[in-house]
Amino acid sequence: KKKKKKELALAAALGFKYFAMRLIMLLLITRWHRIFGLFPTRLRLTRKETLLKSVNNRGYAFGSALSPVELSVNESAVGVAKYARESGGLGPVRKWDNLVHLLRGSAPYIELHQNSIMVIHVSSELNDSEFQNAMNDIATLHVLGVKIVLVASVRSQVQIRLDDQEQIFVRGMRVTGSDELKAVQAEAGIARSRIEAALARGLGSSGLIGRTGGRNRVGVDVVSSNGFFVARPIGVLDGIDLGATGAVRSVESTKVLRHLDNREIVLFTPLGYSASGDTYNVRTEEIAAKAAPALRASKLIFLTDGHELVFNKQHDTSLCCRRVQSLRLDDAKRLVQYKQNLLSQQGKEKKAAAAQLIDLCDWSVKALQRGVVRAHLVPPSQGSLLQELYTRDGAGTLIASDIYEGIRTAKPEDLDSILALIAPLEQDGTLIQRPRDQLRTDIAAGCYYVIAREQLPIACAMLKRLDSHGKAAELGCLVVDSQYRNLAKGDALLSYLERVAIANKITHLFALSTRTMQWFIERGFEEVDFESLPSDRRNSYDTSRMPKIYRKTLRSDRHVDLEECFWTTRSSYEADSYSSTESLSSSSASWLFDQQQSRAISQQEKIGFNSVVPETGQNEKSAALKEDDLCGDGQVEIR
Ligand SMILES: CC(C)(COP(=O)(O)OP(=O)(O)OC[C@H]1O[C@@H](n2cnc3c(N)ncnc32)[C@H](O)[C@@H]1OP(=O)(O)O)[C@@H](O)C(=O)NCCC(=O)NCCS
Structure with a gap:
């Protein structure tokens, strides 16, 4: 009996040894490159990974273009609501419990706003506590080095x-x-x-x-x-x-x-x-809207009576109304026209509630057209001014001038211009040599963006999805024509592409570069190692050029806003766009105004604006002109 037991144990041990050896052999064959650390990449995917990849690929393909995103806000989706006084407003009010976090988050804004001029219009409808809160905020702004012009209604x-x-x-x-x-x-x-x-x-x-x-x-x-x-x-x-x-x-x-x-x-x-x-x-709104550009203020702020721009319930899935955090100038213009038409059809009662806020939007638009870069509509809740100016989420609606003018996705007919931009840089090794067929396919697929001046591209960039999970994208082929460098065109293109990426739910933006590292680092990118690159992209990494890899974590539109604040206040940007307003004589002011008006009109025509505005006869047109005239736009002198 004892002998039998011994034989059985031996057989079991031999069997175990046999299987263990097989297993080790199998591992050595399939994973030898990882065990010996010869290659950082995995050559084969596990069955689970293969399955996952095929599932994910149904949604996103590696190297595909990001969906063309309409960055504008649909005017019919926006309404006006009174903020809840007791809850301190509709917007996300952050708990101010983490002081260190708060101060660190505010530091860039403090630096940005120091010594800048802000024109603040105070509504006549603030109650005593709202008024005192507003004045406390204004005193704090003053201590933080902001130069303040107050306009009291x-x-x-x-x-x-x-x-x-x-x-x-x-x-x-x-x-x-x-x-x-x-x-x-x-x-x-x-x-x-x-x-x-x-x-x-x-x-x-x-x-x-x-x-x-x-x-x-x-x-x-x-x-x-x-x-x-x-x-x-x-x-x-x-x-x-x-x-x-x-x-x-x-x-x-x-x-x-x-x-x-x-x-x-x-x-x-x-x-x-x-x-x-x-x-x-x-009218105090007019004074504020004209003083801001005349003083070259960085901001025009309307402290409202408490009404806010919110997304209408049917367009918003969240439980409470969501505040419209930011609007571009074109969106604001369309919104004002749309709402003014609606209001003229509504009864007097309803009209009064929303008309004032739309009027403030209108004055903001006028100020932006005259060169102010940003206008804000801020409700008078506790600390709202400080929150709007020194936190990322803000507390009101920001209306920003069009800093993306001329940016669009590239069309097939732009190929030659893009080639003219990139070819010299390919020759000197700054850019990787791109096969022309590939370039043509990518342009057709919507991966390329350009800044066009008079229809001709003066800058280009590529934006591609980088992994099958849809969270990473690559920015590449960023080139600004040498005649247009140092005018913040590169910044504008980067900001625009970041917004497209954020709208596509991309969280990480990669850039591979051999010579432009400092430019990317100064814009929030950090150098990462090869392993950080999504596996799909690692396979096509150019080992002969060995470009460095940079990654930027994309946060929110408001974060992009903050970055835009910095580069739009750079002297080079101002020199390019608004230098003519510096020494405005009345004639040049009206010339500038005319230019902007005609540009605005052509823009309105482009977006089918006439379909929104009811047909106006000659008389109504001249009445509209008279109205502009009485506002004094184009006539105001700056001394
Ligand atoms: C990099 C590039 C796109 C920047 O475009 P731009 O419109 O001139 O840049 P901006 O006006 O937004 O920024 C200008 C600032 O960037 C700096 N800058 C420009 N090129 C730089 C570079 N290669 N490295 C570091 N900083 C650079 C300028 O000195 C200037 O700094 P300043 O404001 O302190 O004076 C442009 O210089 C270019 O086309 N370079 C050649 C192509 C290239 O290298 N592309 C990147 C590879 S993906």
Whole structure:
């Protein structure tokens, strides 16, 4: 019995040894390259991986183009909603619990906004606590080095004062008789005193009285003057004399800038004066929208009465309405037209609720067309101004000028121009030699983008999906014509492609480069090792050139916004786009305005704008022109 047991154990041991040897042999055959570390790549995929890949490939193909994304916002998807005062607004309000995280996140914004000029329009409809919150935020902005121009509206206070009298409005403007003018003068004085008192506390709410902490000093100096802008009468409109209702004739920017350089907050009220000594009641929105470009402000901010732009319920799957975080200039223009048409068909009650916000959008558009790069619509919730300016998510809606002008996907007829751009760089080894057939196929597939000037590409770049999971993409073949370098064209193309990638849910953007490493690193890319490259791309890595691999983690549109803030404030960018506004004489200002208007009109034609706007007859067209005229666009002088 004992002998049998021994034989059985021996057989089992031999069997085990046999199987173990087979297993080791099998591993050596199939995985020898990994066991001995000869190649970093796996030559064969496991069955599970093969299966996964084939499943994923149904969705995304390696090397395919990203879906052409409409970066614009559909105007019919946007509505207007009143923010919930008790919850502090509709937008995502971050918990301010992680101070270190918060300060680090805000640091780039603090640097960016230091010494920049911001024109802030304060709605007349803020309640006491909202007003005090706004003033506290403004005092904080002042301490953080922002040069502030405040424009205070007193519309609702004047309305209350004149409640028992019949008011006449023409095209949304109050006819200002002597009673109305007295009411505006009284309310402008009160508003000025209220603002001066609130800002005299400085950062009083934080327990620090005065700028230096001394108890005898006023916190923030506020100056107001009869000479910051010159007004002119609007005159007779639609057969009605508007009396002392005026428009901005010129902004005295030199005077204003002197005070701003002196660390004072400049205050505008609706009262404007003409050279003949007459007093006028001017719309504060107009003052803000004209002062901002005249002062070359980096931002025009409208602190609203609490209404926000939100995505309509039927277009938004989230439980609560989602705030529209950002709009491009073209989107804002279309939205204003669309809403104004809708509002003109609606009853007076509904109209009043949304019209004001749309009006602010309209003034923002006008300011952007005159050279301001960014406008913001911010509700007056606790800390909303600071949140909008110093956090990534913001608290309002940002309207940005069109920095992507001329960028589009390349067409087959662009092939020759693209070849002319890349061929010299292929010859000197900066770019990899691209087979022409491959280039043609990629262009046809929508992988190439160009910046076109007068229809001719002056820059190009390629954007391709890089892995079968759809999370990584490669940016390549980025070339700007040597005549157009250092004008932020490369930055514009990169920003645009980042937005396309984000809209396609790409989280990592790769760039392979032999000589342009510093340019990518300065734009948030970091060098990564070969293993970080998606496996699909590793197989086609060019071992003869050995380009370095850079990767950028894409976060959100607002993050791209922040980067855009930096390069759009670079002097080279300004020199390219807006240098003509620096020393604007009235004639060149109107020339610039005409150029922008005709560009805007051709843009509207391009997007089929006429189908949205009802047919206008000749008379209506001239009325529209008159309206522009009375706004003084194109006529305002900058001194
Ligand atoms: C790299 C390139 C696309 C940048 O385009 P651009 O429109 O001139 O760049 P921007 O205006 O946005 O930026 C200009 C800044 O980038 C810097 N820059 C330009 N080329 C650079 C390079 N190769 N390395 C490091 N920095 C560079 C400029 O000095 C300038 O810096 P500054 O603002 O501090 O003066 C352009 O120089 C180019 O076409 N280069 C040749 C092709 C190439 O190398 N492509 C990348 C391979 S994928």
